[in-house]
Amino acid sequence: MLTKLQDRGSRMTSHRLALLRIMAVSEGHPNAAQLYEKLREQFPTISLATIYKTLLVLKEDGQVFEIDMHNDSHYDGNKPYPHPHLICNKCGDIIDGDDVSFLDAIGQEIQEKYNFQIAQSQLLFYGVCQNCQS
Amino acid sequence: MLTKLQDRGSRMTSHRLALLRIMAVSEGHPNAAQLYEKLREQFPTISLATIYKTLLVLKEDGQVFEIDMHNDSHYDGNKPYPHPHLICNKCGDIIDGDDVSFLDAIGQEIQEKYNFQIAQSQLLFYGVCQNCQS
DNA sequence: GTGGTATTGATAATTATTCTCCATAGATAA
DNA sequence: TTATCTATGGAGAATAATTATCAATACCAC
Ligand SMILES: [Mn+2]
Ligand SMILES: [Mn+2]
Ligand SMILES: [Zn+2]
Ligand SMILES: [Zn+2]
Numbered sequence: 001m002l003t004k005l006q007d008r009g010s011r012m013t014s015h016r017l018a019l020l021r022i023m024a025v026s027e028g029h030p031n032a033a034q035l036y037e038k039l040r041e042q043f044p045t046i047s048l049a050t051i052y053k054t055l056l057v058l059k060e061d062g063q064v065f066e067i068d069m070h071n072d073s074h075y076d077g078n079k080p081y082p083h084p085h086l087i088c089n090k091c092g093d094i095i096d097g098d099d100v101s102f103l104d105a106i107g108q109e110i111q112e113k114y115n116f117q118i119a120q121s122q123l124l125f126y127g128v129c130q131n132c133q134s
Numbered sequence: 135m136l137t138k139l140q141d142r143g144s145r146m147t148s149h150r151l152a153l154l155r156i157m158a159v160s161e162g163h164p165n166a167a168q169l170y171e172k173l174r175e176q177f178p179t180i181s182l183a184t185i186y187k188t189l190l191v192l193k194e195d196g197q198v199f200e201i202d203m204h205n206d207s208h209y210d211g212n213k214p215y216p217h218p219h220l221i222c223n224k225c226g227d228i229i230d231g232d233d234v235s236f237l238d239a240i241g242q243e244i245q246e247k248y249n250f251q252i253a254q255s256q257l258l259f260y261g262v263c264q265n266c267q268s
Numbered sequence: 269g270t271g272g273t274a275t276t277g278a279t280a281a282t283t284a285t286t287c288t289c290c291a292t293a294g295a296t297a298a
Numbered sequence: 299t300t301a302t303c304t305a306t307g308g309a310g311a312a313t314a315a316t317t318a319t320c321a322a323t324a325c326c327a328c
Binding site for chain 2: 283284285286
Binding site: 068069070071073084086088089095097099100101102103105106107109110113114115116117118119120121122123124125126127128129130133 | 267
C-alpha cells in the first residue's frame, strides 16, 4: 500500500490515504470533481489540482484505474486493473462489467491475429441499465 | 448516401462529400485536426469549426464512427459502426480490430448477466503494434 | 529536532471542442 | 432561370477538463 509508493520516491500523505479510503468505501466510479467535493469535507482547503496530481500518482502506482471517458474521466480504486464498464445513458451510472467470459479469449485473439502486444484496455459499453428500463 | 441526410433535413454539400471521400480513400482514422489539414487543400478558407460540425452531422447520420480517445477523438468513415481498435503507444497508429470472434458473445453475455441494453461501445486496446516490436 | 525534498494550494495556462452570429450557398417551387 | 427559404460556413469568442508554475508547507530519513 504505502511500500510501493515509497519505492518510487513518493510519500504517503493524509490526502492520498483519504482519497483511497473514499474510493474503497464508496465502491463507485467517481470523477475528479466528485472526489474533490468529498475530500473537502475532511480538508476544506484542498485544491482541485491536488486531486488530479494525487490521482496521477496513484494511477502510476497501480492503485486506481482510470476510465477514459469523453472529457470526463472516472476512477476505480477497487479494481485497479482494466475491466469492462457499462455506462447508462439515462442515469449516468457506471457498472462494473467484469466476470465476463471471453475477455481473455479476445485478448488472446488480438495478440495472435494482429501480433499486437496489449498493455492496457478501455472497454466501454453504453446503453440503458436495468433500473432505467422500467 | 445523400438520401439519408436529406431525410433529416440536412443538405449534401461539397465539404461533406469531400470529407467522406478523404476518409474512404485514406482508410485511416484521422482526427479533426488532420481532416482540417487535408480539406484545406481543396477548400483553403474552410474553418476547423466546420470540420467538427460536419463530423457531428455525419456521425448522427451513421456515416462515421467516433473513436472516443482521451481529449483527441479520431473518426472512421469506412466502418461507421462500433468495432474494436488497437492503438499503438509507440507510433500512435490505430488499427481496426474487427473480425474478432467472441465479440457478439460478450455483448450477449452483458445483455443477459446485467440486463443491460447495449446501444454503443468503445473497445480500445493500447499496446505495441507489429511494426514497432522490431 | 533538522534538513532536504516531495507535496500542496492558488492561480494561470493549455487545448480540444462547442457556441454565436452574420454572410453565403443549397434546395425547391414558380 | 429566378426568387425564396433555410441550412450551412467562417471567424472568432467561449467553454471546460486537465496540466503547469511556483512559493510555502509537510513528510520522512537521519
Ligand atoms: Mn470498475
Ligand atoms: Mn476503425
Ligand atoms: Zn440507468
Ligand atoms: Zn506502432
